[in-house]
Amino acid sequence: xxxxxxxxxxxxxxxxxxxxxxxxxxxxxxxxxxxxxxxxxxxxxxxxxxxxxxxxxxxxxxxxxxxxxxxxxxxxxxxxxxxxxxxxxxxxxxxxxxxxxxxxxxxxxxxxxxxxxxxxxxxxxxxxxxxxxxxxxxxxxxxxxxxxxxxxxxxxxxxxxxxxxxxxxxxxxxxxxxxxxxxxxxxxxxxxxxxxxxxxxxxxxxxxxxxxxxxxxxxxxxxxxxxxxxxxxxxxxxxxxxxxxxxxxxxxxxxxxxxxxxx
Numbered sequence: 250x251x252x253x254x255x256x257x258x259x260x261x262x263x264x265x266x267x268x269x270x271x272x273x274x275x276x277x278x279x280x281x282x283x284x285x286x287x288x289x290x291x292x293x294x295x296x297x298x299x300x301x302x303x304x305x306x307x308x309x310x311x312x313x314x315x316x317x318x319x320x321x322x323x324x325x326x327x328x329x330x331x332x333x334x335x336x337x338x339x340x341x342x343x344x345x346x347x348x349x350x351x352x353x354x355x356x357x358x359x360x361x362x363x364x365x366x367x368x369x370x371x372x373x374x375x376x377x378x379x380x381x382x383x384x385x386x387x388x389x390x391x392x393x394x395x396x397x398x399x400x401x402x403x404x405x406x407x408x409x410x411x412x413x414x415x416x417x418x419x420x421x422x423x424x425x426x427x428x429x430x431x432x433x434x435x436x437x438x439x440x441x442x443x444x445x446x447x448x449x450x451x452x453x454x455x456x457x458x459x460x461x462x463x464x465x466x467x468x469x470x471x472x473x474x475x476x477x478x479x480x481x482x483x484x485x486x487x488x489x490x491x492x493x494x495x496x497x498x499x500x501x502x503x504x505x506x507x508x509x510x511x512x
Contacts, residue, residue: 259339259367260303260329261293264322266344266373267427268400270308277308283396286343293341305329311345312425315457316358318349326353326365337367345431347374347477348461354473355466357457368474376477378433378458380488385428386453388501389417390510418501430457438505439492453504 269280279286290304298304307325309318329338342350350369356362384391392401401417408420421428432455436445446452460466493505 257297257303259335259337260305260333261298261339261341262322262325262329263289263304263306264340264342264346264350265306265308265311266342266346267311267431268396269343269346270311272310277310279306279308282399285396289341289343303333307346309349311427314358314426315345315349315352315430316360318427319352319358319360322349322353323360323362330365337365339368339370340366341370341372342374343372344374345427347371347376348430348458351376351461351466351470352457355461355469357460357466362469364472366473368476369470370476370478372478373480374477375431375433377435377462378455379431380433380437380491382428382431382433383437383453383491383504384507385421386432387418387503388498388506389421390501429453430455432458434458434462437490439490441492441494441508443492445490451504 263279263286265279265286269285270277271281272278273281279290286306290300290306293304294300305325307322309321311318326338330336340350347369350366350371352358353360354362354366354369381391389404392398404417404420404425407424408414408417411420411424413420413423432453434448434455436448438446438452440446491505492508493502494508496502496506498506
């Protein structure tokens with residue numbers, strides 16, 4: 250009974266990205282603060298999807314290890330399959346949510362995947378990581394946009410409550426491992442002569458991305474119909490390389506401080 254329109258062959262599950270979920274009165278909701286996904290949901294509904302009938306959301310604690318979240322996604326997929334009586338679902342995943350979806354499909358970290366996904370559509374997913382994550386992981390810095398500044402405010406409050414006084418980097422390393430899993434798994438740090446270091450030598454290593462991008466796991470991903478929507482943006486909006494120098498800040502920038510960062 251979930252097929253309200255002939256073109257809708259499978260139920261769809263929306264998987265948000267980092268900071269794309271929040272807890273409201275003990276229940277996880279899809280971005281209740283900035284409402285980033287309202288237009289996406291409205292678009293799907295205008296094309297025949299009905300919430301909780303064939304359109305579902307998967308808000309989650311994005312601070313956690315992505316492999317842990319992939320296990321939770323497995324549970325959500327099973328719930329939807331049982332409720333609708335179908336064998337496979339479609340996943341629509343934004344940003345880091347695409348990495349979570351891939352970890353589930355590729356059975357990374359012990360996730361149990363049994364051909365339960367027909368289509369995977371990713372929206373702006375950093376499949377090879379994002380150099381911007383380096384700023385947050387190495388020093389608790391680099392919160393530029395409004396959404397990131399809101400996230401930093403929450404991080405600082407949580408860090409203080411958890412006893413990480415004035416140590417946002419320490420809090421992120423211990424309580425927000427997902428940021429470390431957004432680090433690139435390719436060469437992106439350069440010295441002052443613009444010579445790139447070879448990853449992973451003298452880089453913060455991203456074992457998670459190395460695993461899901463391994464040849465074996467890419468073969469697993471090939472079993473689903475995969476659409477990767479990158480987007481069309483001004484190239485200057487995306488950080489691709491960081492030129493680093495020796496750190497002048499104690500306990501920060503272990504692998505190099507971006508040149509002129511504090512200027």
